[in-house]
Amino acid sequence: MIKDIANLHAKLQILLARQKNLYNQGRVTNYIPALAEVCPKKMAACVATIDGSSVGAGDYQEAFSIQSISKVFGLVMAMNRIGDDLWQRVNMEPSGQPFNSIIQLEWEKGIPRNPVINAGALLVADVLTSHFSASKLAFLSFMRTLAHDDTIFIDNHVYQSELSHGNRNAALAYLMKSFGNIESEIPDVLSHYFTQCSIAMTCEQLATSLLFLANKGVDPITKKVICTPRDAHRVNAILSTSGMYDQSGEFAFSIGLPAKSGVGGGVVAIVPNYGVICTWSPPLNSFGNSVIGTNLLANLAEELGLSIYH
Ligand code: DON
DSSP states (O other), X not given: OOSOHHHHHXXXXXXXXXXXXXXXXXBOOOSSGGGGGSOTTOOEEEEEETTSXXXXXXXXXXXXXXXXXXXXXXXXXXXXXXXXXXXXXXOOSOOOSOTTOOHHHHHTTXXXXXXXXXXXXXXXXXXXHHHOTTXXXXXXXXXXXXXXXXXXXXXXXXXXXXXXXXXXXXXXHHHHHHTTOOOSOHHHHHHHHHHHHTEEEOHHHHHHHTGGGGTTTBOTTTOOXXXXXXXXXXXXXXXXXXXXXXGHHHHHHHTOSOEEEOTTSEEEEEETTTEEEEEEOSOBOTTSOBHHHHHHHHHHHHHHTOOTTO
């Protein structure tokens, strides 16, 4: 499906070189102190396609903190485990608020707007904590299976840093518990959530691990069913409307692909029936999305003619 690998590799390198003047337009996050230690000049892009090819450039084989990108995998695990019951406890609408906002959650009686804002991901973490005897291990093993790579690891330094600066997430979880929408004990939910956010992966591993969402729920390489076609559709729909938080409208308008960002600077975009693009650059814009990662995606999508709205 990548017709000319050498040509795409050359394109990626040219696009990466073009981003260098954008470093100063973003700020590396520091509310999780360990993430502020990452070199702001790291930059990568990788394209993986459903025929099993992949092409990367820059630091695409260097592991970074996947952070909120983990919410996509948690959502799939929770959908597989409890099915439609999930949608009694979390909504599927854009929030129009920052990813870690608490205001809306009180108005809406502890039901998060969607599963990819922090409140929604904590709800999903509660589902996983309550339904798996060892949810953190199950999560890590799911990631390793999807990426076909047993070396994927939890970065304990990032985990400890999140745990000691996690008061806002704790507030979201306790507020939901006060409305009866959290089953497990809050420290267990937070521990699961911070663990999944602290997983370190490369652009290449992330792009590979999400191929099932570009292939109606089936891992195109192993042919293993990861989720139903209906759930793959639903996850892609949520990523299209909410994956880039309050920048999702602009992202759909200018790029047109289901996508998810993380405060580690990673961005993944699903191209149905084609593959997955993953970009990485740590400086973030005011929405918490990678400045260069988003711009690189825009450039690549345009260059390759990729959009779900064509
Ligand atoms: O809970 C948090 O705030 C972080 N562990 C994850 C947030 C995040 O990645 C938002 N994405 N851009």
